[in-house]
Amino acid sequence: MTLDIVQMVLVTVLAAATPLILAAIGELVAERAGVLNLGVEGMMIFGAAVSFAVAMQTGSTLLGALGGAGAGLGLAALFGLLTVGLAANQVASGLSLTILGLGLSGLVGANYVGIKRDPAPQLAIPGLTDLPGIGRLLFGQDAFVYAAVALVAAVSWFLWRTRAGLTLRAIGDDPIATHALGLKVRRVRFLSVLFGGACAGLGGAYLALAYTPFWSPGMTAGRGWIALALVVFATWRPLRVAAGALLFGGATVLQLHAQAAGLGLPGQLLSALPYLATVLALVLLSLGGRQGGSPAPAALGRVFTPSR
Amino acid sequence: MRLDLVPRIRRSAVLDILAPALAFVAAVMVGGVAVAALGVSPGAAFVTYFVTPLSDVWSLQEIALKAAPLALIATGLAFCYRADLWNIGAEGQFVVGGLAGGWVGVATHGSGGSVWILPAMLAAGALAGAAYALIPAVLKVRLGVSEILTSLMLVYVAQLLLDYMVRGPLRDPAGYNFPQSVGFEAAARLPYLMEGETLHAGVLIALAAVGLGTFVLARTLFGFEVRLVGASPRAARFAGFSDARLTLAVFAISGGAAGLAGIVEVAGRIGQLQPEISPGYGFTAIIVAFLGRLSPPGILVAALVIALTTIGGEGAQIDLKLPLDLTRAFQGLLLGLVLGADVFARYHVRLVPGGPVSRTAP
Numbered sequence: 001m002t003l004d005i006v007q008m009v010l011v012t013v014l015a016a017a018t019p020l021i022l023a024a025i026g027e028l029v030a031e032r033a034g035v036l037n038l039g040v041e042g043m044m045i046f047g048a049a050v051s052f053a054v055a056m057q058t059g060s061t062l063l064g065a066l067g068g069a070g071a072g073l074g075l076a077a078l079f080g081l082l083t084v085g086l087a088a089n090q091v092a093s094g095l096s097l098t099i100l101g102l103g104l105s106g107l108v109g110a111n112y113v114g115i116k117r118d119p120a121p122q123l124a125i126p127g128l129t130d131l132p133g134i135g136r137l138l139f140g141q142d143a144f145v146y147a148a149v150a151l152v153a154a155v156s157w158f159l160w161r162t163r164a165g166l167t168l169r170a171i172g173d174d175p176i177a178t179h180a181l182g183l184k185v186r187r188v189r190f191l192s193v194l195f196g197g198a199c200a201g202l203g204g205a206y207l208a209l210a211y212t213p214f215w216s217p218g219m220t221a222g223r224g225w226i227a228l229a230l231v232v233f234a235t236w237r238p239l240r241v242a243a244g245a246l247l248f249g250g251a252t253v254l255q256l257h258a259q260a261a262g263l264g265l266p267g268q269l270l271s272a273l274p275y276l277a278t279v280l281a282l283v284l285l286s287l288g289g290r291q292g293g294s295p296a297p298a299a300l301g302r303v304f305t306p307s308r
Numbered sequence: 309m310r311l312d313l314v315p316r317i318r319r320s321a322v323l324d325i326l327a328p329a330l331a332f333v334a335a336v337m338v339g340g341v342a343v344a345a346l347g348v349s350p351g352a353a354f355v356t357y358f359v360t361p362l363s364d365v366w367s368l369q370e371i372a373l374k375a376a377p378l379a380l381i382a383t384g385l386a387f388c389y390r391a392d393l394w395n396i397g398a399e400g401q402f403v404v405g406g407l408a409g410g411w412v413g414v415a416t417h418g419s420g421g422s423v424w425i426l427p428a429m430l431a432a433g434a435l436a437g438a439a440y441a442l443i444p445a446v447l448k449v450r451l452g453v454s455e456i457l458t459s460l461m462l463v464y465v466a467q468l469l470l471d472y473m474v475r476g477p478l479r480d481p482a483g484y485n486f487p488q489s490v491g492f493e494a495a496a497r498l499p500y501l502m503e504g505e506t507l508h509a510g511v512l513i514a515l516a517a518v519g520l521g522t523f524v525l526a527r528t529l530f531g532f533e534v535r536l537v538g539a540s541p542r543a544a545r546f547a548g549f550s551d552a553r554l555t556l557a558v559f560a561i562s563g564g565a566a567g568l569a570g571i572v573e574v575a576g577r578i579g580q581l582q583p584e585i586s587p588g589y590g591f592t593a594i595i596v597a598f599l600g601r602l603s604p605p606g607i608l609v610a611a612l613v614i615a616l617t618t619i620g621g622e623g624a625q626i627d628l629k630l631p632l633d634l635t636r637a638f639q640g641l642l643l644g645l646v647l648g649a650d651v652f653a654r655y656h657v658r659l660v661p662g663g664p665v666s667r668t669a670p
Contacts, residue, residue: 038396038456042640078644085311087655088647091394091456092598096647099591100640106633107342217633222464229457268472275461279447282458286451294452305313305655 003133009253010137014145015211017242017249019044019203019220021148023227024234024241025155026199031231032159033192034172036301038094039079040200041224042101043072047201048208049105052112052215055208061120065144065205072201073194075101080193084186087303102218109215120144120210144206149242151199156238168192172297175304185304200224222275229278233285235295244281251277313655323653328599331645332613339638348628356627357620367623369507371615373577376514377402377569379611381593383521384565386602387558390525392538395559397444397459398566399590400466401437405567406574407470409433410581413496413574414478414489421495429496429571430513437567438560440466445559449552455559463590471583478581489581498576510572517565521604534558566590592618595643614639 023040030037037043050071055064079097082088120142123129128139159165168188171178175185203223208215226248234240255270336358340350361367381398388395409429416425444458471487480490498508525531537544537554545551574585596614600607621635651657 082644082648086648086651086657087313088651091396092389092594093644093647095396095591095594096640096643098640099595100637100644103633103635103637103640107346107631107637110631110633222461225457225460229461232454232457266472266476268468272465272468275464278461279453279458282453283447283451286453305315 007133007137011140012253013246013249014137014141015249016252017245018145018148019206019211019223020227020230020245020248021152021242022144022203022206023200023224024230024245025148025151025238026196026203027227028231028234028236028238028241029155029159029168029199030189030192030196031300032172032236032297033168033189034175034297034299034302034304035080035083035189035193035196036090036094037076037079037083037097037193037196038091038228039075039097039101039224040094040196040227041220041222042098042105043075043197043200044101044204044207044224044227045105045218045220046075046101046108047072047204048219049109049112049204049215051201051205052117052208053108055117056112056115061209064209065120065202068205068208069198069201072197072199072204074197075104076193076197076200079197080190083303084190084193087305090301090303098224106217109217112215113217114214116214117209119213120206142210144202144210147202148206152238152242159238169297172299175299175302179304179306185306189304200227203227226274226278229282232296233278233281235285236297248274248277310660312658312660313651314658315655316653319653324601327649327653328601328610328646331649332642334649335638335642335645338641339634342634342637343630346630346634348630353624353628353630356624357617360623361616361619366506367619369505370619371612372507372511374615374618375608375611376511377573377589378593378596378614379608380514380517380569380572381562381566381590382597382600382607382611383517383604384562385593385597386521386525386600386604386607387534388562389597390538390602391534391554391558392541393448393555393558394456395441395444395459395562396456396594397441397461397463397590398562398593399586399588400459400463401440401563401566402570402573402586402590403463403466403470404440405433405437405570406585407466407473407570407581408436408567409571410489410492410574411473411478413492414581416496417490417493421493423495425493425495426498426575429575430568433571433574434564434568437570438564440567441559441563442556445556449555455555467584470581470585474581474583480580487583491580492575496575497579498572506577508576510576513568513572515608517568518604518608521607525604530557566593592639595639598643599646 023044027037027040047068051064051068054067055061075097079093082093083090122140122142125139129135159169167183171183171185171188179185204220207219230241230244233244251274255273259267259270343350343353361371381402385395385398409432412429412432440462443462444455447453447458448455474489475487478489480488498510501507501509525534533549533554537549569589570585574581578585592614596607596610600610617635617638621632624630625632
């Protein structure tokens, strides 16, 4: 019995962590290639709006998810054109992307406010899903959750076990040297940005199609920014992104329960916890990791223009 | 086919002005297509957005009132961004400034109306905004924590703090449980510039800040330091300028300006504390700062343009049923295009047929 309660809590923690994992794992790849895209929040919410609109129009959750990923990818292409193609400032371009994405999401979602959809279907394997204690957690999730887990594994493998992954990390550390070696710095960076955008869009789609499942303006509520912080917190390592996202998911669930239980604390304080926790996590990280240099990709945030 | 960027030896003064203007034209054209897609005549929308607001006294005042906080915040942000430091939490500093200054207004309510109340409110707002901005600055200087993320996270915290204070300690006891403070007395309000109109003295404060910002950036050693650190950090270090001191200074300036804008809004237009005191001025000011090319005079022009589109957007919502999100999307697109257009002022841009760059290297 208690085992089932523990499982229920873990299921909700995983659900709260999934959008963060999706958005952060994509941003991690872009940052490993040296591109800081602050537009995650914008790509995420645009993905959420488009995915919901597509799913409502077609009746298909899968098409909705693809639409969300595509929306994030589209915005990311704009960002890549600006920062990789035209060498524009990455911080400012990312902010413009967030503002643009928020506006576009409102336009796309305007007709869908207040409509609820059935949540994305969850896996059900007779026998396995009903296993007490772990069945629902391991075999009863929706496809987004499994996709997030698979993406973490795939990105981890790609970055540290393949030649292309090594190239990508090298470009993030020293674009000038890798360019001199004949590697295609701008192409790799652009593709990394696109991957990040698709992941952020998918994270938004999860919110609109599985987590809530409805569309409301501003529904990402800063999750894109928390995903950015997670990448720093995880010192640019995929498995730690997943671990950090679960921690944050846990904090979110804890906050919801505390609010429901009415501990006498102001609700606003509890709502502020995820943001305060993010600041605290960044502080603790830099306190802990002061020796041995920064774990960040050395050329992160710096524009690259090839010399001839 | 590849894109070649060759740095210009000297920045072209003509292109420096032309680039943002062209970006604006391009954004208007894209906006026109979007408006047409929403089933409204682009011509009618253009008139509603950019012409109607200029045609009567009331909306001209509204433009000035909206441009004032934007120009004030963006002038402060220009110091940060010039020095290559990224305070993106001006919205939170605005809120904290409004809260602290408004608190003074609430605390002095019924005290008889001394002439010192308003200056004390303005000072409290600016100081609180500066102090709030110093949190990410100190974390950056001391621990190397990214100022981008901490300053942004503190925006949410500030908004929730204001919400708590207005619903709790600062709520008007005689206000039928509405989440708002008492209405300020006349001594705690910014005076109107003309009898019976909406324009208040906050506009003058913003103009003074723009003037002061122009002078400090262009004519003082500190302004030189800010510009040098942004343009060439190595040179600045050789010149003996301290990174840490400059970081703290520009954050305090930008936070102080945002906090001042916050209390100007509270003591000016609103006249009491409410759960929400900003329609996103702190974020819009980032667009304004870049649209104005990080120079205070340019920022003043940009603030007026953005205020015009915002007022126009409100008009379009009423007259043409165009959603307000269209304005936000337009502003985001405009910022992106301005940043893209900047490339043409900094580089010779060439589309070259042929393979990757490395093969043509000598």
